[in-house]
Amino acid sequence: MTPPTAAPASDAPPRNPQPRSWTDRLLAVWGVLVLAFLFAPIVVVVIYSFNEGRLLIAWDHFGFGSYTGLLDRPEIRHSVLVSLQVAVLSALVATLLGTTAGVALARRPGRWVVLFLGLLLLISVTPEIVDAVSLLPWMVYLGQDAGLVIFNNGLVRLVVGHSLFSTAVVAYLVRARLVGLDESLEEASADLYALPWRTFRQITVPLAMPAVLAGFLLSFTLSLDNTIVSAFVQVSGSTPWPVYVLSSLRSGLRPEIAAMSTIMLLLTLLALTLMAIVLRRAGDSATDIARNIGG
Amino acid sequence: MPDRRTPGAPRRLRAPGFALAIPAWVWLIAFFVVPIGTIAWFSFGYKPGLFGTHANDVLSLDRYREAFSPTFFTTFTNTLRIGITGTLICLLIGLPAAYWMAVKAPPQRRGLLLALVMVPYWTNFLVRTIGWQVILAPHGWVSGLLQRLQFIDEPLAVLNTRTAVLIGVVYNYLPLMILPLFVAFDRVGEPLREASKDLGANRWRTFVQVTLPLARPGIIAGTALVFIPLMGDYVTATVLGGAKGNMVGQLVASQFQTAQNWALGSAMAMVLILVIAATVVVIALLLWLVSLPLRSRQRLVLEEVA
Numbered sequence: 001m002t003p004p005t006a007a008p009a010s011d012a013p014p015r016n017p018q019p020r021s022w023t024d025r026l027l028a029v030w031g032v033l034v035l036a037f038l039f040a041p042i043v044v045v046v047i048y049s050f051n052e053g054r055l056l057i058a059w060d061h062f063g064f065g066s067y068t069g070l071l072d073r074p075e076i077r078h079s080v081l082v083s084l085q086v087a088v089l090s091a092l093v094a095t096l097l098g099t100t101a102g103v104a105l106a107r108r109p110g111r112w113v114v115l116f117l118g119l120l121l122l123i124s125v126t127p128e129i130v131d132a133v134s135l136l137p138w139m140v141y142l143g144q145d146a147g148l149v150i151f152n153n154g155l156v157r158l159v160v161g162h163s164l165f166s167t168a169v170v171a172y173l174v175r176a177r178l179v180g181l182d183e184s185l186e187e188a189s190a191d192l193y194a195l196p197w198r199t200f201r202q203i204t205v206p207l208a209m210p211a212v213l214a215g216f217l218l219s220f221t222l223s224l225d226n227t228i229v230s231a232f233v234q235v236s237g238s239t240p241w242p243v244y245v246l247s248s249l250r251s252g253l254r255p256e257i258a259a260m261s262t263i264m265l266l267l268t269l270l271a272l273t274l275m276a277i278v279l280r281r282a283g284d285s286a287t288d289i290a291r292n293i294g295g
Numbered sequence: 296m297p298d299r300r301t302p303g304a305p306r307r308l309r310a311p312g313f314a315l316a317i318p319a320w321v322w323l324i325a326f327f328v329v330p331i332g333t334i335a336w337f338s339f340g341y342k343p344g345l346f347g348t349h350a351n352d353v354l355s356l357d358r359y360r361e362a363f364s365p366t367f368f369t370t371f372t373n374t375l376r377i378g379i380t381g382t383l384i385c386l387l388i389g390l391p392a393a394y395w396m397a398v399k400a401p402p403q404r405r406g407l408l409l410a411l412v413m414v415p416y417w418t419n420f421l422v423r424t425i426g427w428q429v430i431l432a433p434h435g436w437v438s439g440l441l442q443r444l445q446f447i448d449e450p451l452a453v454l455n456t457r458t459a460v461l462i463g464v465v466y467n468y469l470p471l472m473i474l475p476l477f478v479a480f481d482r483v484g485e486p487l488r489e490a491s492k493d494l495g496a497n498r499w500r501t502f503v504q505v506t507l508p509l510a511r512p513g514i515i516a517g518t519a520l521v522f523i524p525l526m527g528d529y530v531t532a533t534v535l536g537g538a539k540g541n542m543v544g545q546l547v548a549s550q551f552q553t554a555q556n557w558a559l560g561s562a563m564a565m566v567l568i569l570v571i572a573a574t575v576v577v578i579a580l581l582l583w584l585v586s587l588p589l590r591s592r593q594r595l596v597l598e599e600v601a
Contacts, residue, residue, distance in 0.1 A: 041426025101319035127527020
């Protein structure tokens with residue numbers, strides 16, 4: 001991997017010397033069309049959140065009823081809150097486990113690495129539905145037969161379920177980041193008599209930081225969107241947002257769901273903007289983050 | 296990187312380094328390996344009576360035989376077809392888009408474009424799928440518009456068909472294809488492409504012989520990232536497919552949730568994992584075979600520097 005500072009500088013000077021050809025224009029049109037495709041249903045949901053009808057799908061007339069209606073529906077707010085809590089916790093767990101594993105993978109190679117990468121690969125190719133059906137009996141067993149009461153807690157179950165795939169993702173990202181960087185800094189630190197823990201905290205972790213942040217963000221997103229595992233392991237009383245939406249699908253979707261989605265969309269856009277500003281301050285462009293995500 | 300320290304130097308980092316991976320090992324074994332192992336064990340058992348979910352006192356392969364009965368087999372092939380077509384469509388749509396974003400779009404806008412591709416991901420998967428339900432509805436405005444423009448004579452009949460499921464899965468997994476492709480194209484870098492042009496290659500040749508081969512890891516990552524979750528997907532099929540767009544995920548889920556036949560559900564889950572693994576291996580082999588002649592032609596042996 002090239003050092004992050006090199007990328008933006010080298011891109012700037014040439015600025016397409018020849019006029020844009022028709023293939024370039026076609027590509028640009030295609031790119032914009034793809035973005036439009038990606039945003040089409042979201043735009044529809046935002047528009048339909050102002051639907052005053054009883055059902056989301058059947059447009060009646062314009063109004064803010066669904067937004068005020070949110071106030072009398074504590075279960076919607078509660079489910080979003082559960083989702084956010086689980087997303088933060090599971091992203092923390094995944095980041096912690098994944099970062100330590102990623103550092104070990106990159107810096108302590110050995111025969112165990114093959115085995116561990118095999119396990120990570122297995123986790124990433126296992127479809128979510130299989131995770132879901134296998135976790136359900138296991139959680140029930142742990143909570144009821146083995147007497148570990150903590151696994152009867154809905155939040156704990158969700159955090160565990162969401163953390164598995166994310167741990168693998170974070171470990172990949174951190175490993176990819178560190179493999180691309182020379183170990184000399186850590187060696188220098190050790191030569192200067194830093195204790196291993198100090199080297200880890202002050203050299204290795206800052207070096208891996210972009211990957212760690214990208215991993216946290218990705219884990220948070222994946223958890224927030226997780227429907228399948230959640231639907232299986234959830235305990236009533238701590239229903240996360242996607243499962244709430246799934247269950248209300250059967251009884252007919254009401255516009256309140258679109259309203260809540262619109263609010264969440266606005267909040268995430270706000271968070272993204274904030275993060276972009278913070279990251280720009282830290283001197284790491286979005287492209288670099290993407291580079292890290294791709295390993 | 297191999298250990299290059301001088302023999303006399305103290306190897307202080309050795310032991311704690313390995314120790315760092317232990318928490319992840321323990322976590323993943325406790326909540327992934329053991330549960331999947333349990334499922335594998337259940338798959339050799341049977342459903343005892345009406346109220347039991349599974350029993351393992353008699354072991355057999357009968358559940359696997361059941362999982363391959365004609366009705367289930369049709370769903371399997373249907374899922375595989377949607378999985379492969381969906382992944383190919385994602386690749387065809389995503390490749391030019393990612394190329395444009397990473398190479399042709401103005402550099403200062405690339406971060407923003409990438410963020411735009413990821414934003415749909417922050418809106419719930421289900422809610423987006425429901426957005427498609429609104430768009431594709433037979434009496435919705437898209438249907439009305441198409442009818443008024445005389446493209447179609449009757450109300451749009453896409454919802455609750457396999458086409459709707461295909462649109463839904465392509466939509467849902469497209470960002471997962473674009474992201475690694477973007478990274479791969481971005482990494483090829485301007486200098487290499489310019490070098491290729493300086494050496495007399497035209498744009499098309501530069502793309503096919505320089506950019507595309509170098510972006511291969513991204514293509515492989517994107518294909519895997521789309522194909523694997525797509526095969527296990529059941530939410531999209533439930534929302535958009537109705538009865539006609541059945542997928543294996545729904546079958547597995549229904550065995551656990553409604554039929555309460557954990558043994559059969561487990562066997563189906565195992566078959567699903569095996570089918571995915573087999574398909575991935577076959578595709579990898581095919582890619583490798585295709586690249587073989589190209590590689591031998593472009594092979595360049597550099598003499599080793601002492």
